[in-house]
Amino acid sequence: MLNLIVRRAGISVPLLLIVSALTFVLGSLVPGDAARAILGVSGSPEQYAALRDELHLDEPVWDQYRRWLTGAVRGDLGDSVFSGEPVVQALNARLPATLSLVAGTTLVCALVGVAFGTVSAVRGGWIARSLDVLSVAGLALPSFWLALVLVSIFSVWLGLLPATGYVHAGESVSGWLRALVLPVVALALAGITQVARQTRDAMLDVLGQDFIRTMEANGFSRRSIVLKHALRNAAAPILTVLGVILVGALSGTVFVENVFVLPGLGGLAVQATQQHDLPVIAGIAVYFTLITIAVNLLVDLAYGWLNPKVRTA
Secondary structure, eight states: OHHHHHHHHHHHHHHHHHHHHHHHHHHHHSSSOHHHHHHGGGOOHHHHHHHHHHTTTTSOHHHHHHHHHHHHTTTOOOBOTTTOOBHHHHHHHHHHHHHHHHHHHHHHHHHHHHHHHHHHHHHOHHHHHHHHHHHHHHHHSOHHHHHHHHIIIIIIISOOSOSSOOOOTTTOHHHHHHHHHHHHHHHHHHHHHHHHHHHHHHHHHHHTSHHHHHHHHTTOOHHHIIIIIIHHHTHHHHHHHHHHHHHHHHHHHHHHHHHTTOOSHHHHHHHHHHTTOHHHHHHHHHHHHHHHHHHHHHHHHHHHHHOHHHHTO
């Protein structure tokens, strides 16, 4: 296990370098810059040139990246060119909302998807056919479109849930949960169908194996066979899908957080992109990469817990 953690840490360093460098290079290719975004149309050429010099925007992009990287290795991701706020401080303030949304989405996908997939594998029939239809619908409906539909129905029409406004869990747990219901549903629909299909396929494969038939012949209850033995043996591919869904939910926050006006990293990413705020964009890319690395590590550790052979490999 320790070797796995060390290997993941070794891989993360070059990965972070590549991601952050690409962020600066691609950001420099976008038309416009932070100086123009700050001054707007009213700024004179002299003001524009002076501000570009102050922000070091007239330097080659690799010099800008080297300056940022020098601070990043010390844990300093620079300051926002718009607000002047330290990037680490700005990201840490918004991190709880994004983590709450992503964790809630993954939890809902796991609980509902595994339950639906297990029932579909055991019962079959119309439940299995319904899952096939819902899988197509879940993949076809964009999360941002679904978010708008949910707001129209449950906030505007029925008035049951808030359309906007985030409450931190420390202030009100009930308010925090209410603020997350619609965003989580919008992000989770496609993931639920993916987990359900993977669960069904994995369960059908396990339920057809010899050891299951042996347990049935020895009088084990169907409930015990399905929940205690078959589901555990089918867990590995399900974990893989959940890891992919969690990482995918990170990208989905860019759209969903803007629809529901959640103070998270996804909404900040859109704002920083519009403002050409490269330090903030690079910081978000680093945070998202670290979360992805952590998720992959947790999935690998879970594999080891489920299968001792993987643990000792």
